[in-house]
Amino acid sequence: MIDDFDGAEILHCPYCGRAQDTHEDDEISANCCLTECEHCGKSFWYSVDVTRAYWPRKDEKGDEE
Numbered sequence: 560m561i562d563d564f565d566g567a568e569i570l571h572c573p574y575c576g577r578a579q580d581t582h583e584d585d586e587i588s589a590n591c592c593l594t595e596c597e598h599c600g601k602s603f604w605y606s607v608d609v610t611r612a613y614w615p616r617k618d619e620k621g622d623e624e
């Protein structure tokens with residue numbers, strides 16, 4: 560049994576270790592979501608951490624002389 564998961568982009572079942580095909584809304588970070596494994600049917604909790612980066616830039620159009 561695999562019992563040590565690092566954070567990953569794909570959600571794996573902590574019981575059978577298989578990847579879950581369905582996705583929650585990617586925009587939402589959550590500390591506790593209860594889901595049911597698509598493969599073994601066991602319920603497990605998971606957290607998701609969505610990171611976002613903004614790269615602001617000035618709009619230079621019309622600002623040239």
Ligand SMILES: [Zn+2]
Pocket residue numbers: 572573574575576577596597598599600601
């Ligand atoms: Zn499973």
